[in-house]
Amino acid sequence: MIDPPAVLLDIATRVGNLRPDWQQPERFFEARSELAAELRRIAKQQSPKPVHQYSPERTQLTRHDVK
Numbered sequence: 001m002i003d004p005p006a007v008l009l010d011i012a013t014r015v016g017n018l019r020p021d022w023q024q025p026e027r028f029f030e031a032r033s034e035l036a037a038e039l040r041r042i043a044k045q046q047s048p049k050p051v052h053q054y055s056p057e058r059t060q061l062t063r064h065d066v067k
Contacts, residue, residue, distance in 0.1 A: 004042060011035055
């Protein structure tokens, strides 16, 4: 069994240390993707209901969202 607070603290530290690598730019994006995948995995394990994928389209308010 994982210890969620410890894992989240580890991920937070890794996010804080995330920097572009000018010799290998893809390394930044790979590390970012790995961190995002770990967070999704933890969310799925901890959540009693389904966790939805991030959708950039839903970050914009539409006229149907405003009441």
